Amino acid sequence: MSDILTNFEQSERLKKLPPYLFVRLEELAATKRKEGMDMIDFGIGDPDLPTPDKIVKSLQIAAEDNENQKYSSSQGEKDLREAVARWYKKRFGVDVDPKTQVCITLGSKEAIFNISQAFVNPEEIIIAPSPGYPVYSGASALFNEARCASVPLREDNGWLLDVEECPRDAKMLYLNYPNNPTGATCDLPYLRKVYEWCRSTNTILCYDNAYSEMCYDDYRAPSILQAGPDCIEFGSFSKTFNMTGFRLGYAVGHPDLVAGLKKCKGQIDSGAPIFIQKAGITALDMYGEDGTPPGMIRSNMAAYAERREVLVNGLRELGFDVAMPKGTFYVWFNCGMPSDEFTEKMIDLGIIVTPGPGFGLSAEGYVRMTVTEPVERIKDALLRMKRGGIGRA
Ligand SMILES: Cc1ncc(COP(=O)(O)O)c(C=O)c1O
Structure with missing residues (x-):
């Protein structure tokens, strides 16, 4: 192949986008694997446990039906939108109209990005908590030529965003609890405060509740829609x-926000495959009428809870100051040295962790570990760390 043709040069916007965090980590780990090292992976947040059979079966059956092999609509199938509305009622006690207040998305990542495409103009401000899910400050801000106001979260404030530190002239605010990467959680009074602040400053509140069902002990994550309807x-x-x-x-949210998202999606993806949406109905309907999660979620969370305890206690024994998270499957802590240095030391021991600055520069010195390895592997990793002299004890 000849040299890059000048026309094939990436756009200035794309060039500004840093490589997605996990791509670099995967490359590093792949090199070690090639060298024959057994890697224990606490990197990406991808559950190791399988999709429940009942959901897989309903996908298989739906995929065989010719009606489900056609285009969906950009807002998603009516029966899944209705299932989402039923689920909001039983899980959060909130009424939503499936016709105007629900849009089915290709995972939440796509919608988190497309909502900014739909509402943010060049030079307007997007507030992105730091650390935070990289899409808020990455593609959402860059591809709209928006200005990103990165507002630091602090450990001594339970990693909660303090709205008083946010610019009052922003167009959009992203907020996420249970939180990636810190594992922090919040309560409804906190959400009400943020909701009122957004209304008073005319800021579009985008609440990322991707981990709403990953809760431990007695904690149950609230929905921002319990605070009010003027948000998404x-x-x-x-x-x-x-x-x-x-x-x-x-x-799910205000009809105008949902309409903007739908318009944007209509040009881009034409909606999720119908047979996958059918599997989604089966999944949501597994919840009890009183909003109780099905056995599958309870046993998942019991497995993560045990792993989280083994990991947090093991890290504490090694001398790290680590909080026991009440939500998500992330363990987040100060590693006592530059995050990259710690990550590389861990990779040399065959352990993959995620360096904090991948979620925002204010997270220098922190790392994230995901409990997607079985207990025995977690114990093995802790032993490797002890033998490798990693720790602050
Ligand atoms: C905070 C947060 N939001 C959204 C997502 C996107 O998840 P998905 O697109 O699979 O729904 C993730 C994935 O890790 C996440 O951590």
């Missing part, structure tokens, strides 16, 4: 039902 919330089947590869999610 993104949810996902990915982590809740071990369905990351299905690429299915939903956006």
Whole structure:
């Protein structure tokens, strides 16, 4: 192949986008694997447990029907939108209109990006908490030529965004609890405060609730729609039902915001495959009438809870100061040295972790570990760390 043709040069916008965090990590790990090292992977947040049979079966049956092999609509199938509305009622006690307030999405990531395409003009401000899910400050801000106001979250404030530190002239605010990467959670009074602040400053509140069902002990994550209807919330089947590869999610909220998202999606993806949406109905309907999660979610969370305890306690024994998260499957802590240095030391031991600055520069010195390895592997990793002299004890 000859030199790059000048026309094939990436756009200035794309060039500004840093490589997606996990691409670089995967490359590093792949090199080690090639060298024959057994890698214990606490990197990407992808459940290791399988999608429940009942959901897979309903996907298989639906895929055989010719009606389900056609285009869906950009807003998604009516019966899944209705299932989402039923689920909001039983899970959060919130009434939503499936015709105007629900849009089915290709996972929540797509919608988190497309909502900014739909509403943000060049030079307007997007508030992105730091650390935070990279799409808020990455593609959402860059591809709209928006200005990103990166507002630091702080450990001594329980990693909660303090709205008083946010610019009052922003167009959009992203917020996410249970939080990736910190594992922090919040309560409804906190959400009410943020909701009122957004209304008073005329800021579009985009609430990323991808981890709403990943809660431990007595904690149950609230929905921003319990605070009020003038906002939009993104949810996902990915982590809740071990369905990351299905690429299915939903956006629920104010009809004008949903309409903007739908218009944008109409030009871009034409909606999620219908047979996958049918599997989504089966998944949501597994919840009890009183909003109780099905056995599958309870046993998933019991497995993560045990792993989380083994990992957090093991890290504490090594001398790290680590909080026991009440939500998500992430363990987040200060590693006592530059994050990249720690990550590389861990890779040399055959352990993959995610360096904090991948979620925002204010997270220098922190790392994230995902509990997607079985208990025995977690114990093995802790032993490798001890033998490798990693720790602050
Ligand atoms: C905070 C947060 N939001 C959204 C997503 C996107 O998930 P999906 O597109 O699979 O629904 C993720 C995935 O890791 C996430 O961590």
